[in-house]
Amino acid sequence: MPSGTLLYAQSGGVTAVINATASAVIQSARARRVRVLAARNGILGALREELIDTSKEPIAAIRALAHTPGGAFGSCRVKLKSLKDDRAKYERLLEVFRAHDVRWFLYNGGNDSADTALKVSRLAREFDYPLACVGVPKTVDNDLAVTDCCPGFGSAAKYTAVSVREAALDVAAMADTSTKVFVYEAMGRHAGWLAAAAGLAGNGADEAPHLLLFPERPFDEADFFAKVRATVERVGYCVVVASEGIRTADGGFVADAGGGKDSFGHTQLGGVASHLAGRVKDALGYKVHWALPDYLQRSARHVASKTDLQQAIAVGAAAVDYALAGMNAVMPVIVRTGEAPYRWTVQPAPLSKIANKEKTMPAGFIRRDGYGITDKARRYLEPLIRGEAPPPYGRDGLPQYVALKNVPVRRRLPDFVL
Amino acid sequence: MPSGTLLYAQSGGVTAVINATASAVIQSARARRVRVLAARNGILGALREELIDTSKEPIAAIRALAHTPGGAFGSCRVKLKSLKDDRAKYERLLEVFRAHDVRWFLYNGGNDSADTALKVSRLAREFDYPLACVGVPKTVDNDLAVTDCCPGFGSAAKYTAVSVREAALDVAAMADTSTKVFVYEAMGRHAGWLAAAAGLAGNGADEAPHLLLFPERPFDEADFFAKVRATVERVGYCVVVASEGIRTADGGFVADAGGGKDSFGHTQLGGVASHLAGRVKDALGYKVHWALPDYLQRSARHVASKTDLQQAIAVGAAAVDYALAGMNAVMPVIVRTGEAPYRWTVQPAPLSKIANKEKTMPAGFIRRDGYGITDKARRYLEPLIRGEAPPPYGRDGLPQYVALKNVPVRRRLPDFVL
Missing domain, CATH: 3.40.50.450 (Rossmann fold)
Known part of the structure; x- marks a missing residue:
């Protein structure tokens, strides 16, 4: 011992x-x-x-x-x-x-x-x-x-791919008379790994998600609008997955997570999904919805x-x-x-x-047009979300998570002011 | 036949x-x-x-x-x-x-x-x-x-209770130096059933979620701030679940999901979670996070x-x-x-x-102070989220959802202009 x-x-x-x-x-x-x-x-x-x-x-x-x-x-x-x-x-x-x-x-x-x-x-x-x-x-x-x-990462990636696949089925069902564009915001301030994982949810140009936005590529709003419109016209709807940290060519964040102030001086929090959804609504006139899973994606x-x-x-x-x-x-x-x-x-x-x-995404992982993942990325990502390992559920239908007692050790030293 | x-x-x-x-x-x-x-x-x-x-x-x-x-x-x-x-x-x-x-x-x-x-x-x-x-x-x-x-409802309720339980563990772990208030927005424009289901994730005043906000009860911002502050001071953090459709005493929505316009005339989309998070940050100074699962909650x-x-x-x-x-x-x-x-x-x-x-929530389901569910509500809700029925997963780690062929029946009538 x-x-x-x-x-x-x-x-x-x-x-x-x-x-x-x-x-x-x-x-x-x-x-x-x-x-x-x-x-x-x-x-x-x-x-x-x-x-x-x-x-x-x-x-x-x-x-x-x-x-x-x-x-x-x-x-x-x-x-x-x-x-x-x-x-x-x-x-x-x-x-x-x-x-x-x-x-x-x-x-x-x-x-x-x-x-x-x-x-x-x-x-x-x-x-x-x-x-x-x-x-x-x-x-x-x-x-x-x-x-x-x-x-x-693998678990957050699986959450992302599963959630986007599920939400896309919802959007597809409603698109004729309701939401046509859905924007999902993935964590990733500097690296687009989680947005890339969403790409596992579909395959080919017509399967959702249709557009992935990576911080590794500069965001061009006009080009994005054109892609959204083309997708809606071709497929009937468009599912977008945006990394929270996407930036324009000048290096500025597309949306500051910290938010700005409204005309009353109140903090207006918002992320990139809400921003993009609003812009799409104004520019293209489509009904939009968006999701911000936030901590849900890293605790699922x-x-x-x-x-x-x-x-x-x-x-x-x-x-x-x-x-x-x-x-x-x-x-x-x-x-x-x-x-x-x-x-x-x-x-x-x-x-x-x-x-x-x-470590950001290698260039070879991002599709040439910047809005999707390559087969190489798919081969890298797919094994990481493989296999299920559900927690035990209780009779109450909820996962049985443990809360430790966390018994403190008796202190031997005086306080330390940080 | x-x-x-x-x-x-x-x-x-x-x-x-x-x-x-x-x-x-x-x-x-x-x-x-x-x-x-x-x-x-x-x-x-x-x-x-x-x-x-x-x-x-x-x-x-x-x-x-x-x-x-x-x-x-x-x-x-x-x-x-x-x-x-x-x-x-x-x-x-x-x-x-x-x-x-x-x-x-x-x-x-x-x-x-x-x-x-x-x-x-x-x-x-x-x-x-x-x-x-x-x-x-x-x-x-x-x-x-x-x-x-x-x-x-039962599946959306289970998603809500599971997600809130998981996110709350994340917040609890980080609260000392990071996020102290987390707001989760549940669907429910007129009835607080999904917010109520979040209540199944915890029990007692100190277990998350700490505050539920129902459309059935008028929202009083000052009282809400006091409750948030008291919870953070007592527990170390505060998890709030808000129904999208909460209203103030005068009947107006606390946050219009359709959003307003910013000073440039751009649509500023936002829900109740983002609104409440911004207000809490301004009024109480806490670091806040919020989640808007949107379609994820009804397609999970x-x-x-x-x-x-x-x-x-x-x-x-x-x-x-x-x-x-x-x-x-x-x-x-x-x-x-x-x-x-x-x-x-x-x-x-x-x-x-x-x-x-x-059908809105019966008065007997909402706790007297308006911020939680009663035992009666718990007895009603709990059986509805009971039991798991996961979809089959593929070798690729994703649920295997079916896409039907949806073969059209040959039309026999002329077009009809709606």
């Missing part, structure tokens, strides 16, 4: 399967008799010494985490500066690690979190403290470098991808292996080892190659 | 299970060797003589309808006036019925469609034409009179309620029975015959008691 504590924390936007990673981390560590604490709200909990004793949770609860969306220990949106600029915080971290004998730190998040993990990994050398820091991948945005895909554990779930579990287990083997500043990444049949494995990669990088 | 043709049509907003009703209608009629035509786009297809020969569909396709959302034959939003005011249309209908030997007409829809069915039922007496017209219930709004519930066959599916099938089969038995101007309605365990049966009810009526 290795001596020391493993500290696990969740960071950034949560996903349908980040708790599956947590479940795998805790189960792997328990199997090796390693004590696991979890930080409440990511790195904040480590700084505030708000730690949770996962040994107080029965194994059934830890197993149930694998089918529970959200972030069971709380997450955060916080970025640490460099060791030089934020030295007091790193010293505090070290104090907390020492006080609780933390030898392994697993930070489960996206690009920013990989950066935090990389910085924390430097504590080992800087302060000569025996620490292995492992980043664990997670993001519905699928924009981490090095890894073939990101746990959390009920329609999770089995592939995604398996990968979320695999990176959790690998992270424990790497940490206990003393590997510092690494992240378990997913490597695609076969196309047909799809195969994958998990390997370690240096955090320095992942932190702060952002 | 009864002589004559049964004509089936879908009307109004479609649902996740209206095609299950269609599947039951066609299978029941086939079992009795009755020919079934379907009108394309509801009553419009009957007027335009755009009829579909369902006998051209293999039985596998008809069975697959039971797990396919949308409206397989097309639907419409059209209301006929009285026999007196729209006489030419009724005469045309009669011509079409005669030309295709239509003796039974099944109209599958909500309140407006029940009104159309009632008017068509009068053709029998008015023109001495042997016709049995049966309305078949369907609506996610759950606002039909007489019937205990409406096929389509992937998370359909088994109870709802069974009821959709049962009303389809009953409608064929009633029609072939010569019952005119009736609708099969669902009668609750037991509470624990929940039991139900299907009975005929006169269309005249259903047409144009709207």
Whole structure:
């Protein structure tokens, strides 16, 4: 039994399967008799010494985490500066690690979190403290470098493709006398991965979704209007999937999610779907509807991808292996080892190659006209949404998600003002 | 084998299970060797003589309808006036019925469609034409009179409760450093049934959703702000579910779905969720997010309620029975015959008691403070979302929905200009 504590924390936007990673981390560590604490709200909990004793949770609860969306220990949106600029915080971290004998730190998040993990990994050398820091991948945005895909993306992608296929059937049925244009807004501020996944819902020019809008391509309103009109005239209706972060050629966002002010000075929130729907209505006169699933798309554990779930579990287990083997500043990444049949494995990669990088869609994934995905993109995306892994449902017709007790560890240090 | 043709049509907003009703209608009629035509786009297809020969569909396709959302034959939003005011249309209908030997007409829809069915039922007496017209219930709004519930509602209700439960876990995880208030917009222009269903996702004052807003209760913004603030201060975050049709005490909609114009004269679309989120941000300063699932909530066959599916099938089969038995101007309605365990049966009810009526939530279903549901509402709603009935998924990870061939019947009449 290795001596020391493993500290696990969740960071950034949560996903349908980040708790599956947590479940795998805790189960792997328990199997090796390693004590696991979890930080409440990511790195904040480590700084505030708000730690949770996962040994107080029965194994059934830890197993149930694998089918529970959200972030069971709380997450955060916080970025640490460099060791030089934020030295007091790193010293505090070290104090907390020492006080609780933390030898392994697993930070489960996206690009920013990989950066935090990389910085924390430097504590080992800087302060000569025996620490292995492992980043664990997670993001519905699928924009981490090095890894073939990101746990959390496959399930959000499946949600997107399923939802767009279903809504398109609704629109098709009503188009003769009602809505002719439907706009679905997908997450993706800088990368169009989720909008691309919607493309899996149909095939060919006449099957919905008809138009995908990617942040990787400049948005040209006149061209878009022409495409919408041509689709309605040919098919009878038009389903559009827009990435929230599409920009015009001058680099400005088509719609600022933060919104503007109305004539009374009130905040007018709105996204790209509502904006495009309004513009289409004015310019083309069609009846429009739009949907903004927002958090629903990243928490929809009920329609999770089995592939995604398996990968979320695999990176959790690998992270424990790497940490206990003393590997510092690494992240378990997913490597695609076969196309047909799809195969994958998990390997370690240096955090320095992942932190702060952002993987947008390769040009070869976007159709020449900019409004759809290529066969190459389809081959990449399709295995990621494959397989179903529904949660157990109760007699009440609802998924049985677990709420942990989250018993705090007794604090040993004075307060720390962030 | 009864002589004559049964004509089936879908009307109004479609649902996740209206095609299950269609599947039951066609299978029941086939079992009795009755020919079934379907009108394309509801009553419009009957007027335009755009009829579909369902006998051209293999039985596998008809069975697959039971797990396919949308409206397989097309639907419409059209209301006929009285026999007196729209006489030419009724005469045309009669011509079409005669030309295709239509003796039974099944109209599958909500309140407006029940009104159309009632008017068509009068053709029998008015023109001495042997016709049995049966309305078949369907609506996610759950606002039909007489019937205990409406096929389509249970699945939309399940989607709502599941989605709100999942999104709430996301918000809970992030609230410390990110979104504190989340607003989900549910369909329901005049009746708060879907917002009420969200209430099934949690129990007690601290479990999400924390605040439900019903069109049945006047919206008081100051009181709402106070409740939001109190919830955030007590729980750490606040999940709000708003019916699209909430109104202030003076009867005006809180947010017009049609939207207004911005200072450039452009249409500014927006719903109640975006409006409330903006107001909360301005008044209370919290970070807000909101979701507008729109058509997703009524087409989400992937998370359909088994109870709802069974009821959709049962009303389809009953409608064929009633029609072939010569019952005119009736609708099969669902009668609750037991509470624990929940039991139900299907009975005929006169269309005249259903047409144009709207069933809002009983006062006893809304909590005294107006922001939640009572135990009575819970007992009513919970059985309706019970049970899962997922569609088959393909190797590609997507639900396998069927597209019918929809082979048109050769027209026998000249065009009719509507």
